Amino acid sequence: MVARPGEPGHTRSTRRLNEPRDALVAADRGVPAEVGRVPVSLVREEWRIVDRWWTERPVRRRYFDLVLETGQNVVVFSDEQGRWFSQRA
Amino acid sequence: MCSCRTCVPMIACLSLPAFELRTALLARPELHGKRVAFGPVPGERPLLGSCTYEAEQAGVWPGMRLSEALATCPDLVLVEQDPAGAEEEWERLLRRLEDAGFAVESAGVGSAYFETDGVERLAGGLQQSLRRALDAVGPTWQPRIGAATRRFTALAAASVAPAGRVVVVDDDESQLFLEPLPLSLLSRTPDRKRELSELGIKRLGELARLPAVSVADRLGADGVEAHRLARDEDARGVRSRHPASELAEELEFPEPIANEQTLKRALAALLDRLLARPERAGRAPRQLALSARLVGGGSWRRALTLREATADPERLGLALTPKLNEVPAPALTLRLELGELKDSVGTQAELVAPRGSRLRERLREGLRQVRAAAGLDAVCTIVEVAPWSRVPESRAILVPRDD
Numbered sequence: 170m171v172a173r174p175g176e177p178g179h180t181r182s183t184r185r186l187n188e189p190r191d192a193l194v195a196a197d198r199g200v201p202a203e204v205g206r207v208p209v210s211l212v213r214e215e216w217r218i219v220d221r222w223w224t225e226r227p228v229r230r231r232y233f234d235l236v237l238e239t240g241q242n243v244v245v246f247s248d249e250q251g252r253w254f255s256q257r258a
Numbered sequence: 259m260c261s262c263r264t265c266v267p268m269i270a271c272l273s274l275p276a277f278e279l280r281t282a283l284l285a286r287p288e289l290h291g292k293r294v295a296f297g298p299v300p301g302e303r304p305l306l307g308s309c310t311y312e313a314e315q316a317g318v319w320p321g322m323r324l325s326e327a328l329a330t331c332p333d334l335v336l337v338e339q340d341p342a343g344a345e346e347e348w349e350r351l352l353r354r355l356e357d358a359g360f361a362v363e364s365a366g367v368g369s370a371y372f373e374t375d376g377v378e379r380l381a382g383g384l385q386q387s388l389r390r391a392l393d394a395v396g397p398t399w400q401p402r403i404g405a406a407t408r409r410f411t412a413l414a415a416a417s418v419a420p421a422g423r424v425v426v427v428d429d430d431e432s433q434l435f436l437e438p439l440p441l442s443l444l445s446r447t448p449d450r451k452r453e454l455s456e457l458g459i460k461r462l463g464e465l466a467r468l469p470a471v472s473v474a475d476r477l478g479a480d481g482v483e484a485h486r487l488a489r490d491e492d493a494r495g496v497r498s499r500h501p502a503s504e505l506a507e508e509l510e511f512p513e514p515i516a517n518e519q520t521l522k523r524a525l526a527a528l529l530d531r532l533l534a535r536p537e538r539a540g541r542a543p544r545q546l547a548l549s550a551r552l553v554g555g556g557s558w559r560r561a562l563t564l565r566e567a568t569a570d571p572e573r574l575g576l577a578l579t580p581k582l583n584e585v586p587a588p589a590l591t592l593r594l595e596l597g598e599l600k601d602s603v604g605t606q607a608e609l610v611a612p613r614g615s616r617l618r619e620r621l622r623e624g625l626r627q628v629r630a631a632a633g634l635d636a637v638c639t640i641v642e643v644a645p646w647s648r649v650p651e652s653r654a655i656l657v658p659r660d661d
Contacts, residue, residue, distance in 0.1 A: 186654040
Protein backbone atom coordinates (compact mmCIF):
# COMPACT_ATOMS: atom_id res chain seq x y z
CA MET A 170 0.00 0.00 0.00
CA VAL A 171 2.75 2.41 0.97
CA ALA A 172 5.74 2.93 -1.27
CA ARG A 173 9.07 2.58 0.48
CA PRO A 174 12.06 4.77 -0.27
CA GLY A 175 14.02 3.27 -3.14
CA GLU A 176 11.10 1.29 -4.47
CA PRO A 177 9.36 2.14 -7.75
CA GLY A 178 6.48 4.55 -7.25
CA HIS A 179 8.03 6.26 -4.28
CA THR A 180 7.67 10.03 -4.35
CA ARG A 181 9.94 12.22 -2.32
CA SER A 182 7.12 14.18 -0.82
CA THR A 183 4.76 11.43 0.41
CA ARG A 184 5.53 10.15 3.90
CA ARG A 185 4.11 7.49 6.16
CA LEU A 186 2.35 8.66 9.26
CA ASN A 187 3.11 7.20 12.69
CA GLU A 188 6.38 5.49 11.78
CA PRO A 189 7.95 3.49 14.66
CA ARG A 190 10.73 5.31 16.51
CA ASP A 191 13.71 3.70 18.19
CA ALA A 192 13.13 3.34 21.93
CA LEU A 193 15.50 2.71 24.78
CA VAL A 194 13.87 -0.16 26.63
CA ALA A 195 15.26 -2.37 29.38
CA ALA A 196 13.32 -5.64 29.47
CA ASP A 197 12.97 -8.35 32.06
CA ARG A 198 12.15 -11.71 30.44
CA GLY A 199 10.72 -9.96 27.36
CA VAL A 200 8.56 -7.51 29.33
CA PRO A 201 9.63 -3.81 29.50
CA ALA A 202 10.91 -2.75 32.91
CA GLU A 203 12.20 0.70 31.93
CA VAL A 204 11.53 2.98 28.97
CA GLY A 205 13.99 5.82 28.45
CA ARG A 206 15.46 5.08 31.88
CA VAL A 207 12.07 5.60 33.52
CA PRO A 208 10.72 2.56 35.40
CA VAL A 209 7.50 1.00 34.20
CA SER A 210 4.72 1.23 36.76
CA LEU A 211 2.06 -0.86 35.01
CA VAL A 212 1.58 -2.99 31.89
CA ARG A 213 -1.94 -2.08 30.80
CA GLU A 214 -2.18 -4.35 27.81
CA GLU A 215 -0.10 -6.68 25.72
CA TRP A 216 -0.84 -7.94 22.20
CA ARG A 217 0.87 -9.46 19.19
CA ILE A 218 0.71 -8.60 15.51
CA VAL A 219 1.54 -11.12 12.80
CA ASP A 220 0.94 -9.64 9.38
CA ARG A 221 2.26 -9.71 5.81
CA TRP A 222 3.50 -13.23 6.37
CA TRP A 223 2.91 -13.84 2.71
CA THR A 224 5.47 -11.20 1.71
CA GLU A 225 9.25 -11.02 1.92
CA ARG A 226 8.90 -8.56 4.77
CA PRO A 227 6.66 -10.19 7.33
CA VAL A 228 5.68 -8.18 10.41
CA ARG A 229 5.88 -9.88 13.80
CA ARG A 230 5.61 -7.55 16.77
CA ARG A 231 4.84 -7.81 20.44
CA TYR A 232 3.21 -4.62 21.68
CA PHE A 233 3.01 -3.31 25.27
CA ASP A 234 0.79 -0.47 26.43
CA LEU A 235 2.61 0.89 29.48
CA VAL A 236 2.21 3.44 32.25
CA LEU A 237 5.54 4.82 33.47
CA GLU A 238 6.26 5.99 37.01
CA THR A 239 6.02 9.59 35.79
CA GLY A 240 2.40 8.86 34.80
CA GLN A 241 3.22 8.95 31.10
CA ASN A 242 1.42 6.51 28.81
CA VAL A 243 3.60 4.86 26.12
CA VAL A 244 3.22 2.06 23.62
CA VAL A 245 6.34 0.11 22.69
CA PHE A 246 6.94 -3.06 20.71
CA SER A 247 9.76 -5.47 20.08
CA ASP A 248 10.33 -7.00 16.68
CA GLU A 249 11.72 -10.40 15.73
CA GLN A 250 15.30 -9.21 16.18
CA GLY A 251 14.56 -8.03 19.72
CA ARG A 252 14.81 -4.34 18.81
CA TRP A 253 12.49 -1.95 20.63
CA PHE A 254 10.41 0.84 19.12
CA SER A 255 7.80 3.26 20.39
CA GLN A 256 4.69 3.99 18.38
CA ARG A 257 1.19 5.33 18.83
CA ALA A 258 -1.06 2.32 18.46
CA MET B 259 -27.54 48.95 -17.83
CA CYS B 260 -29.54 51.48 -15.95
CA SER B 261 -28.72 55.01 -14.85
CA CYS B 262 -31.31 55.34 -12.06
CA ARG B 263 -30.61 53.89 -8.65
CA THR B 264 -31.36 54.27 -5.00
CA CYS B 265 -28.78 55.75 -2.63
CA VAL B 266 -26.84 52.66 -1.71
CA PRO B 267 -23.04 52.52 -1.88
CA MET B 268 -21.89 51.25 -5.24
CA ILE B 269 -18.92 48.97 -5.69
CA ALA B 270 -16.98 49.35 -8.90
CA CYS B 271 -14.70 46.77 -10.45
CA LEU B 272 -11.96 47.92 -12.81
CA SER B 273 -10.74 45.28 -15.23
CA LEU B 274 -7.75 45.52 -17.55
CA PRO B 275 -7.70 42.27 -19.53
CA ALA B 276 -4.29 40.80 -20.48
CA PHE B 277 -2.63 43.55 -18.46
CA GLU B 278 0.68 41.71 -18.04
CA LEU B 279 0.96 41.04 -21.76
CA ARG B 280 0.14 44.65 -22.58
CA THR B 281 2.84 45.79 -20.16
CA ALA B 282 5.41 43.53 -21.79
CA LEU B 283 4.42 44.87 -25.23
CA LEU B 284 4.79 48.51 -24.16
CA ALA B 285 8.52 48.25 -24.71
CA ARG B 286 8.06 46.55 -28.09
CA PRO B 287 5.76 48.70 -30.20
CA GLU B 288 6.81 46.82 -33.35
CA LEU B 289 4.70 43.88 -32.12
CA HIS B 290 1.50 45.93 -32.03
CA GLY B 291 -1.25 44.11 -33.93
CA LYS B 292 0.85 40.92 -34.26
CA ARG B 293 0.14 37.41 -33.02
CA VAL B 294 1.96 37.47 -29.70
CA ALA B 295 1.84 35.29 -26.59
CA PHE B 296 3.74 34.87 -23.37
CA GLY B 297 6.21 32.02 -23.66
CA PRO B 298 6.37 29.31 -20.97
CA VAL B 299 8.02 30.18 -17.67
CA PRO B 300 11.51 28.59 -17.48
CA GLY B 301 11.44 25.39 -15.44
CA GLU B 302 7.68 24.96 -15.68
CA ARG B 303 5.40 23.08 -18.08
CA PRO B 304 5.71 24.28 -21.70
CA LEU B 305 2.36 26.05 -21.78
CA LEU B 306 1.50 29.42 -23.31
CA GLY B 307 0.62 32.40 -21.14
CA SER B 308 -1.69 35.28 -22.16
CA CYS B 309 -2.22 35.87 -25.89
CA THR B 310 -3.14 38.92 -27.93
CA TYR B 311 -6.54 39.11 -29.62
CA GLU B 312 -4.85 38.48 -32.98
CA ALA B 313 -3.21 35.29 -31.67
CA GLU B 314 -6.52 34.02 -30.28
CA GLN B 315 -8.12 34.69 -33.68
CA ALA B 316 -5.45 32.40 -35.16
CA GLY B 317 -6.54 29.54 -32.89
CA VAL B 318 -4.08 29.99 -30.03
CA TRP B 319 -5.23 30.27 -26.44
CA PRO B 320 -3.65 30.70 -22.98
CA GLY B 321 -2.68 27.34 -21.48
CA MET B 322 -2.12 25.69 -24.89
CA ARG B 323 0.95 23.48 -25.29
CA LEU B 324 3.80 25.36 -26.92
CA SER B 325 4.38 22.76 -29.66
CA GLU B 326 0.70 22.72 -30.56
CA ALA B 327 0.54 26.53 -30.60
CA LEU B 328 3.54 26.84 -32.93
CA ALA B 329 2.08 24.19 -35.24
CA THR B 330 -1.27 26.03 -35.30
CA CYS B 331 0.22 29.48 -35.73
CA PRO B 332 3.79 29.35 -37.15
CA ASP B 333 4.23 33.14 -37.08
CA LEU B 334 3.38 33.37 -33.38
CA VAL B 335 5.83 35.65 -31.56
CA LEU B 336 6.76 34.61 -28.04
CA VAL B 337 7.73 37.21 -25.45
CA GLU B 338 9.20 36.70 -22.01
CA GLN B 339 6.98 37.21 -18.99
CA ASP B 340 7.78 40.37 -17.05
CA PRO B 341 5.94 40.13 -13.71
CA ALA B 342 8.11 42.79 -12.05
CA GLY B 343 7.40 45.26 -14.84
CA ALA B 344 3.67 44.50 -14.68
CA GLU B 345 3.65 44.96 -10.91
CA GLU B 346 5.39 48.33 -11.21
CA GLU B 347 2.99 49.51 -13.90
CA TRP B 348 0.01 48.28 -11.87
CA GLU B 349 1.22 50.16 -8.82
CA ARG B 350 1.49 53.32 -10.96
CA LEU B 351 -2.11 52.87 -12.14
CA LEU B 352 -3.38 52.29 -8.59
CA ARG B 353 -1.69 55.48 -7.48
CA ARG B 354 -3.29 57.37 -10.35
CA LEU B 355 -6.69 56.10 -9.17
CA GLU B 356 -5.85 57.11 -5.60
CA ASP B 357 -4.81 60.55 -6.85
CA ALA B 358 -8.25 60.81 -8.48
CA GLY B 359 -9.80 60.26 -5.05
CA PHE B 360 -10.65 56.54 -5.09
CA ALA B 361 -9.77 54.25 -2.19
CA VAL B 362 -8.87 51.08 -4.09
CA GLU B 363 -8.44 47.44 -3.24
CA SER B 364 -6.17 45.60 -5.64
CA ALA B 365 -7.47 42.14 -6.56
CA GLY B 366 -4.28 41.17 -8.37
CA VAL B 367 -2.54 42.73 -11.32
CA GLY B 368 -5.17 44.07 -13.76
CA SER B 369 -8.16 44.04 -11.44
CA ALA B 370 -9.23 46.40 -8.65
CA TYR B 371 -12.31 47.32 -6.65
CA PHE B 372 -13.32 50.67 -5.21
CA GLU B 373 -16.39 52.35 -3.76
CA THR B 374 -17.70 55.38 -5.56
CA ASP B 375 -19.74 57.23 -2.93
CA GLY B 376 -16.84 59.41 -1.75
CA VAL B 377 -16.11 60.70 -5.23
CA GLU B 378 -19.68 60.93 -6.53
CA ARG B 379 -20.27 64.27 -4.83
CA LEU B 380 -17.07 65.70 -6.24
CA ALA B 381 -17.67 64.38 -9.73
CA GLY B 382 -21.39 65.08 -9.89
CA GLY B 383 -22.83 61.57 -10.01
CA LEU B 384 -22.07 57.90 -10.42
CA GLN B 385 -21.45 57.90 -14.17
CA GLN B 386 -19.20 60.92 -13.88
CA SER B 387 -17.17 59.37 -11.08
CA LEU B 388 -16.70 56.16 -13.06
CA ARG B 389 -15.70 58.20 -16.10
CA ARG B 390 -13.16 59.91 -13.86
CA ALA B 391 -11.72 56.50 -12.94
CA LEU B 392 -11.48 55.51 -16.62
CA ASP B 393 -9.72 58.78 -17.40
CA ALA B 394 -7.30 58.22 -14.52
CA VAL B 395 -6.30 54.86 -15.99
CA GLY B 396 -6.06 56.17 -19.55
CA PRO B 397 -7.22 54.65 -22.85
CA THR B 398 -3.96 52.76 -23.54
CA TRP B 399 -5.00 49.93 -21.26
CA GLN B 400 -8.54 49.63 -22.67
CA PRO B 401 -10.04 49.70 -19.16
CA ARG B 402 -13.57 48.54 -18.47
CA ILE B 403 -15.60 49.14 -15.33
CA GLY B 404 -18.59 47.34 -13.86
CA ALA B 405 -20.55 48.82 -10.97
CA ALA B 406 -23.22 47.32 -8.73
CA THR B 407 -24.17 47.20 -5.09
CA ARG B 408 -22.54 43.74 -4.78
CA ARG B 409 -18.91 43.03 -5.40
CA PHE B 410 -19.39 39.91 -7.50
CA THR B 411 -22.02 41.60 -9.67
CA ALA B 412 -19.58 44.45 -10.26
CA LEU B 413 -16.99 41.92 -11.42
CA ALA B 414 -19.55 40.30 -13.71
CA ALA B 415 -20.50 43.70 -15.12
CA ALA B 416 -16.84 44.53 -15.81
CA SER B 417 -16.46 41.22 -17.65
CA VAL B 418 -19.15 42.20 -20.18
CA ALA B 419 -18.27 45.91 -20.49
CA PRO B 420 -16.71 47.00 -23.80
CA ALA B 421 -13.22 48.57 -23.69
CA GLY B 422 -13.28 52.10 -22.28
CA ARG B 423 -16.91 51.79 -21.18
CA VAL B 424 -18.88 51.43 -17.97
CA VAL B 425 -21.70 49.00 -17.18
CA VAL B 426 -23.84 49.79 -14.13
CA VAL B 427 -26.18 47.10 -12.84
CA ASP B 428 -29.12 48.29 -10.79
CA ASP B 429 -29.91 46.39 -7.62
CA ASP B 430 -33.37 45.18 -8.71
CA GLU B 431 -32.13 43.73 -11.98
CA SER B 432 -28.89 42.15 -10.81
CA GLN B 433 -30.26 38.59 -10.67
CA LEU B 434 -31.59 38.91 -14.20
CA PHE B 435 -28.23 40.26 -15.25
CA LEU B 436 -26.26 37.41 -13.67
CA GLU B 437 -28.56 34.67 -14.96
CA PRO B 438 -27.07 34.10 -18.46
CA LEU B 439 -23.43 34.67 -17.53
CA PRO B 440 -20.95 31.74 -17.60
CA LEU B 441 -19.79 29.96 -14.46
CA SER B 442 -16.18 30.79 -15.32
CA LEU B 443 -16.71 34.11 -13.50
CA LEU B 444 -16.78 32.23 -10.21
CA SER B 445 -13.09 31.30 -10.55
CA ARG B 446 -13.65 27.84 -9.08
CA THR B 447 -11.00 25.14 -9.42
CA PRO B 448 -10.83 23.29 -12.78
CA ASP B 449 -12.11 20.11 -11.09
CA ARG B 450 -15.11 21.92 -9.63
CA LYS B 451 -15.85 23.55 -12.98
CA ARG B 452 -15.73 20.16 -14.69
CA GLU B 453 -17.99 18.68 -12.03
CA LEU B 454 -20.57 21.45 -12.49
CA SER B 455 -20.33 21.13 -16.26
CA GLU B 456 -20.91 17.37 -16.04
CA LEU B 457 -23.98 18.08 -13.95
CA GLY B 458 -25.26 20.24 -16.83
CA ILE B 459 -24.73 23.55 -15.01
CA LYS B 460 -23.10 26.08 -17.26
CA ARG B 461 -24.73 29.42 -16.34
CA LEU B 462 -24.91 31.35 -13.08
CA GLY B 463 -28.71 31.30 -13.26
CA GLU B 464 -28.76 27.49 -13.39
CA LEU B 465 -26.62 27.32 -10.28
CA ALA B 466 -28.68 30.00 -8.48
CA ARG B 467 -31.92 28.07 -9.06
CA LEU B 468 -30.64 24.95 -7.25
CA PRO B 469 -31.76 24.51 -3.62
CA ALA B 470 -29.03 25.69 -1.23
CA VAL B 471 -29.23 22.46 0.78
CA SER B 472 -28.61 20.29 -2.29
CA VAL B 473 -25.65 22.45 -3.33
CA ALA B 474 -24.14 22.18 0.15
CA ASP B 475 -24.69 18.42 0.15
CA ARG B 476 -23.17 17.83 -3.30
CA LEU B 477 -20.47 20.50 -3.51
CA GLY B 478 -19.56 21.35 0.07
CA ALA B 479 -18.47 24.74 1.41
CA ASP B 480 -16.93 25.74 -1.93
CA GLY B 481 -20.27 25.15 -3.66
CA VAL B 482 -22.19 27.10 -1.02
CA GLU B 483 -19.92 30.07 -1.62
CA ALA B 484 -20.43 29.82 -5.40
CA HIS B 485 -24.19 29.46 -4.92
CA ARG B 486 -24.27 32.57 -2.75
CA LEU B 487 -22.42 34.60 -5.37
CA ALA B 488 -24.63 33.32 -8.18
CA ARG B 489 -27.71 34.38 -6.18
CA ASP B 490 -26.29 37.90 -5.83
CA GLU B 491 -25.78 37.47 -2.10
CA ASP B 492 -22.16 38.55 -2.01
CA ALA B 493 -21.74 40.40 1.29
CA ARG B 494 -18.07 41.28 0.82
CA GLY B 495 -17.24 44.97 0.82
CA VAL B 496 -14.18 46.76 -0.43
CA ARG B 497 -11.14 46.72 1.81
CA SER B 498 -9.20 49.61 0.43
CA ARG B 499 -5.48 49.53 0.87
CA HIS B 500 -3.63 51.96 3.06
CA PRO B 501 -1.77 54.66 1.19
CA ALA B 502 1.36 52.99 -0.08
CA SER B 503 4.44 53.70 1.94
CA GLU B 504 7.39 51.93 0.46
CA LEU B 505 11.11 51.82 0.50
CA ALA B 506 13.09 50.13 -2.22
CA GLU B 507 16.73 49.39 -2.95
CA GLU B 508 18.27 47.80 -6.01
CA LEU B 509 21.62 46.22 -6.72
CA GLU B 510 22.95 46.02 -10.25
CA PHE B 511 25.46 43.24 -10.86
CA PRO B 512 28.46 43.77 -13.16
CA GLU B 513 27.64 40.41 -14.78
CA PRO B 514 24.63 38.04 -14.64
CA ILE B 515 24.48 36.16 -11.34
CA ALA B 516 23.08 32.67 -10.92
CA ASN B 517 25.08 31.68 -7.85
CA GLU B 518 22.80 31.31 -4.85
CA GLN B 519 25.44 32.39 -2.34
CA THR B 520 26.09 35.63 -4.21
CA LEU B 521 22.37 36.31 -4.42
CA LYS B 522 22.07 35.68 -0.67
CA ARG B 523 24.86 38.15 0.04
CA ALA B 524 23.22 40.69 -2.27
CA LEU B 525 19.93 40.20 -0.44
CA ALA B 526 21.62 40.72 2.94
CA ALA B 527 23.20 43.93 1.64
CA LEU B 528 19.84 45.19 0.36
CA LEU B 529 18.22 44.42 3.71
CA ASP B 530 20.94 46.27 5.59
CA ARG B 531 20.63 49.29 3.32
CA LEU B 532 16.84 49.43 3.60
CA LEU B 533 16.75 49.00 7.36
CA ALA B 534 19.31 51.79 7.71
CA ARG B 535 17.28 54.26 5.63
CA PRO B 536 16.27 57.28 7.77
CA GLU B 537 12.82 57.45 6.09
CA ARG B 538 11.95 54.20 7.81
CA ALA B 539 11.88 56.10 11.10
CA GLY B 540 11.77 52.97 13.22
CA ARG B 541 8.78 51.53 11.36
CA ALA B 542 8.69 47.84 10.50
CA PRO B 543 7.57 46.42 7.12
CA ARG B 544 4.77 43.91 6.77
CA GLN B 545 4.99 43.45 3.02
CA LEU B 546 8.10 42.46 1.15
CA ALA B 547 8.71 42.13 -2.56
CA LEU B 548 11.81 40.70 -4.12
CA SER B 549 12.35 41.10 -7.85
CA ALA B 550 15.07 40.57 -10.39
CA ARG B 551 15.75 41.55 -13.99
CA LEU B 552 16.85 38.47 -15.84
CA VAL B 553 19.20 37.78 -18.70
CA GLY B 554 17.15 37.79 -21.90
CA GLY B 555 14.91 40.69 -20.95
CA GLY B 556 12.42 38.96 -18.64
CA SER B 557 11.90 39.57 -14.97
CA TRP B 558 10.96 37.68 -11.83
CA ARG B 559 9.07 38.90 -8.78
CA ARG B 560 7.83 37.39 -5.53
CA ALA B 561 5.80 39.29 -2.95
CA LEU B 562 5.06 38.09 0.54
CA THR B 563 3.12 39.37 3.49
CA LEU B 564 4.42 38.75 6.98
CA ARG B 565 2.07 37.72 9.72
CA GLU B 566 3.42 40.55 11.82
CA ALA B 567 5.45 43.57 10.83
CA THR B 568 9.09 43.15 11.80
CA ALA B 569 12.37 44.99 11.31
CA ASP B 570 14.45 42.07 12.55
CA PRO B 571 16.95 41.41 9.72
CA GLU B 572 17.24 37.75 10.71
CA ARG B 573 13.49 37.12 10.42
CA LEU B 574 13.26 39.10 7.21
CA GLY B 575 16.18 37.10 5.82
CA LEU B 576 14.49 33.83 6.80
CA ALA B 577 11.34 34.83 4.96
CA LEU B 578 13.11 36.06 1.84
CA THR B 579 16.05 33.70 1.34
CA PRO B 580 14.02 30.64 0.19
CA LYS B 581 12.58 32.79 -2.60
CA LEU B 582 16.02 33.14 -4.15
CA ASN B 583 15.89 29.45 -5.11
CA GLU B 584 13.00 30.29 -7.42
CA VAL B 585 14.91 32.81 -9.57
CA PRO B 586 14.60 31.04 -12.95
CA ALA B 587 17.61 32.54 -14.78
CA PRO B 588 20.79 34.54 -14.09
CA ALA B 589 19.90 37.93 -12.62
CA LEU B 590 21.18 41.30 -13.80
CA THR B 591 19.66 43.23 -10.89
CA LEU B 592 18.11 42.37 -7.56
CA ARG B 593 15.55 44.68 -5.99
CA LEU B 594 13.92 44.59 -2.59
CA GLU B 595 10.86 46.61 -1.59
CA LEU B 596 9.50 47.05 1.92
CA GLY B 597 5.83 47.94 2.07
CA GLU B 598 3.12 48.66 4.65
CA LEU B 599 5.56 50.23 7.09
CA LYS B 600 4.01 50.31 10.53
CA ASP B 601 4.95 51.67 13.92
CA SER B 602 5.47 48.98 16.48
CA VAL B 603 2.26 48.70 18.51
CA GLY B 604 0.65 46.03 20.66
CA THR B 605 -1.37 43.36 18.91
CA GLN B 606 -5.14 43.48 19.24
CA ALA B 607 -6.91 40.14 19.39
CA GLU B 608 -10.10 39.79 17.36
CA LEU B 609 -13.44 40.04 19.13
CA VAL B 610 -15.34 38.07 16.50
CA ALA B 611 -13.65 35.07 14.92
CA PRO B 612 -13.38 35.31 11.11
CA ARG B 613 -15.63 32.96 9.14
CA GLY B 614 -16.36 31.85 5.60
CA SER B 615 -14.24 33.08 2.73
CA ARG B 616 -12.20 35.44 4.91
CA LEU B 617 -11.17 32.61 7.17
CA ARG B 618 -10.26 30.43 4.20
CA GLU B 619 -8.26 33.30 2.71
CA ARG B 620 -6.30 33.65 5.94
CA LEU B 621 -5.70 29.95 6.17
CA ARG B 622 -4.41 29.89 2.60
CA GLU B 623 -2.09 32.77 3.34
CA GLY B 624 -0.90 31.04 6.53
CA LEU B 625 -0.19 27.84 4.63
CA ARG B 626 1.65 29.79 1.96
CA GLN B 627 3.86 31.37 4.61
CA VAL B 628 4.58 28.02 6.23
CA ARG B 629 5.62 26.63 2.85
CA ALA B 630 7.81 29.65 2.19
CA ALA B 631 9.58 29.17 5.50
CA ALA B 632 9.73 25.38 5.79
CA GLY B 633 9.62 24.11 2.20
CA LEU B 634 6.99 22.97 -0.26
CA ASP B 635 6.40 19.64 1.50
CA ALA B 636 5.81 21.24 4.89
CA VAL B 637 2.01 21.37 4.69
CA CYS B 638 0.42 17.97 4.28
CA THR B 639 -2.95 16.30 4.37
CA ILE B 640 -3.45 12.99 6.18
CA VAL B 641 -4.83 10.47 3.71
CA GLU B 642 -6.11 7.18 5.07
CA VAL B 643 -4.94 4.37 2.79
CA ALA B 644 -5.64 1.29 4.91
CA PRO B 645 -7.47 2.31 8.11
CA TRP B 646 -8.24 -1.34 8.81
CA SER B 647 -4.57 -2.36 8.85
CA ARG B 648 -3.20 -3.95 12.00
CA VAL B 649 0.16 -2.28 11.30
CA PRO B 650 -0.22 1.30 12.58
CA GLU B 651 2.17 2.97 10.10
CA SER B 652 0.27 1.49 7.13
CA ARG B 653 -3.03 3.15 7.98
CA ALA B 654 -2.34 6.67 6.71
CA ILE B 655 0.16 8.69 4.72
CA LEU B 656 1.03 12.38 4.58
CA VAL B 657 0.49 13.95 1.18
CA PRO B 658 1.66 17.54 0.48
CA ARG B 659 -1.22 19.92 -0.17
CA ASP B 660 -1.33 21.76 -3.49
CA ASP B 661 -3.57 24.69 -2.54
